[in-house]
Amino acid sequence: MISSVNVDLKDNSYSIKIGSGFIKQLPIFLSSVLKRKKIAIVTDTNVEKLYLGSVTSALVEGGYDVISLSLKPGEISKDWLNLKIVIDWILANKLERDDFVLALGGGVIGDLVGFAASIVRRGIRCIQMPTTLLAQVDSSVGGKTGINSKFGKNLIGSFYHPKLVLIDVDLLSTQTHRELMSGFGEVVKYGLLGNYSFFEWLEVNGKKVINGDRASLVEVISTCCQMKADIVARDEKEHGDRALLNLGHTFGHSLETATEYSDRLLHGEGVSIGCCLAFDLSYKLGICSQEEPGRVRSFMKSLNMMTDIWQISGETPISDDLMDLMKQDKKVRDGRLRFIIPNNIGSTFVADGIDIDLVREVINSSSEKP
Numbered sequence: 001m002i003s004s005v006n007v008d009l010k011d012n013s014y015s016i017k018i019g020s021g022f023i024k025q026l027p028i029f030l031s032s033v034l035k036r037k038k039i040a041i042v043t044d045t046n047v048e049k050l051y052l053g054s055v056t057s058a059l060v061e062g063g064y065d066v067i068s069l070s071l072k073p074g075e076i077s078k079d080w081l082n083l084k085i086v087i088d089w090i091l092a093n094k095l096e097r098d099d100f101v102l103a104l105g106g107g108v109i110g111d112l113v114g115f116a117a118s119i120v121r122r123g124i125r126c127i128q129m130p131t132t133l134l135a136q137v138d139s140s141v142g143g144k145t146g147i148n149s150k151f152g153k154n155l156i157g158s159f160y161h162p163k164l165v166l167i168d169v170d171l172l173s174t175q176t177h178r179e180l181m182s183g184f185g186e187v188v189k190y191g192l193l194g195n196y197s198f199f200e201w202l203e204v205n206g207k208k209v210i211n212g213d214r215a216s217l218v219e220v221i222s223t224c225c226q227m228k229a230d231i232v233a234r235d236e237k238e239h240g241d242r243a244l245l246n247l248g249h250t251f252g253h254s255l256e257t258a259t260e261y262s263d264r265l266l267h268g269e270g271v272s273i274g275c276c277l278a279f280d281l282s283y284k285l286g287i288c289s290q291e292e293p294g295r296v297r298s299f300m301k302s303l304n305m306m307t308d309i310w311q312i313s314g315e316t317p318i319s320d321d322l323m324d325l326m327k328q329d330k331k332v333r334d335g336r337l338r339f340i341i342p343n344n345i346g347s348t349f350v351a352d353g354i355d356i357d358l359v360r361e362v363i364n365s366s367s368e369k370p
């Protein structure tokens with residue numbers, strides 16, 4: 001059960017393999033891309049405990065020279081300090097441009113390690129082995145790498161493509177349900193932004209997916225990766241279509257920053273709330289029908305996903321603060337707010353110059369517990 005998606009970017013093309021039981025087969029997968037038998041694994045301490053041993057053994061058995069580094073888990077590690085730690089470690093271990101760094105972890109490790117790989121020696125090769133659903137459907141594909149700044153999320157970074165992405169759905173079995181559901185927020189986003197029939201499929205099969213059915217997971221992840229690969233191949237550096245992948249993210253990022261990237265709100269939870277607010281905004285703009293935001297919310301609620309700001313634990317973020325944070329987001333052009341707005345489920349467009357008062361209304365009504 002291996003599915004393959006190709007990201008077609010001329011000289012930077014690479015393949016994404018999706019399946020199960022990949023750890024044992026690592027030497028076979030890597031033989032297609034590795035020139036030298038040296039590999040540097042960067043992971044976090046949670047993933048280290050679960051998978052570093054078996055990954056290392058498989059590689060050592062395959063004749064590879066393996067070194068590894070584990071960082072503290074969590075969004076907090078996507079910062080300058082950890083970037084420096086990774087880069088110094090790569091240089092101290094004398095890795096050359098033909099050697100490989102393997103990012104073994106969730107989106108935090110993938111983004112941080114991808115960014116480090118892109119700037120050390122002006123680019124050292126990188127393989128992504130994402131271990132969370134969120135990273136498997138989104139962050140490991142498409143080449144966006146980076147760290148956070150005190151001014152906002154992902155404000156420092158680069159476009160840098162891996163040479164290979166290995167997605168093993170077995171690794172998801174150890175994720176907490178909450179983390180898995182956060183990843184599922186990004187999955188639903190794909191249906192909403194550009195694939196109505198996928199959304200309909202999720203309405204029927206969503207439960208099976210989140211209960212860990214392997215075949216459904218491979219199918220879902222392949223669909224998401226194929227959608228992202230197609231968009232990235234058309235618009236690698238986000239001058240057009242690629243922005244659609246940010247559906248729900250302008251709202252979501254402001255909520256994440258307002259809650260200080262803490263476990264009060266996971267990235268995909270911010271995205272699922274953000275998608276609901278994008279539909280509310282679309283309805284207020286007179287674009288989508290009244291039924292659409294309701295259908296999106298009732299589907300998400302049926303799977304216990306977050307849909308509104310008031311559900312965030314602790315003090316509800318203040319709407320003025322959220323508005324300021326959104327103005328700081330990179331999706332601002334010439335001081336005007338840019339949003340991805342749904343036409344309906346499965347179709348979205350980029351809208352510039354959105355009326356700030358409407359955005360405030362949407363935020364206020366989502367902040368009030370009904």
Ligand SMILES: NC(=O)c1ccc[n+]([C@@H]2O[C@H](COP(=O)([O-])OP(=O)(O)OC[C@H]3O[C@@H](n4cnc5c(N)ncnc54)[C@H](O)[C@@H]3O)[C@@H](O)[C@H]2O)c1
Pocket residue numbers: 044045046047050073074075078105106107108109111131132133134135138139140141142143144145153154171172173174175176179182267268
């Ligand atoms: N580059 C992109 O295009 C892109 C796209 C979407 C999201 N992102 C970024 O991804 C990040 C979020 O990624 P994430 O949700 O994977 O977070 P994460 O990397 O922090 O992982 C979440 C938690 O799960 C643990 N974990 C990872 N794999 C596990 C496993 N298999 N079993 C048990 N625990 C496991 C981690 O240690 C961590 O505690 C954010 O920083 C976001 O900005 C980037």
Ligand SMILES: [Zn+2]
Pocket residue numbers: 138186249267271
């Ligand atoms: Zn995201």
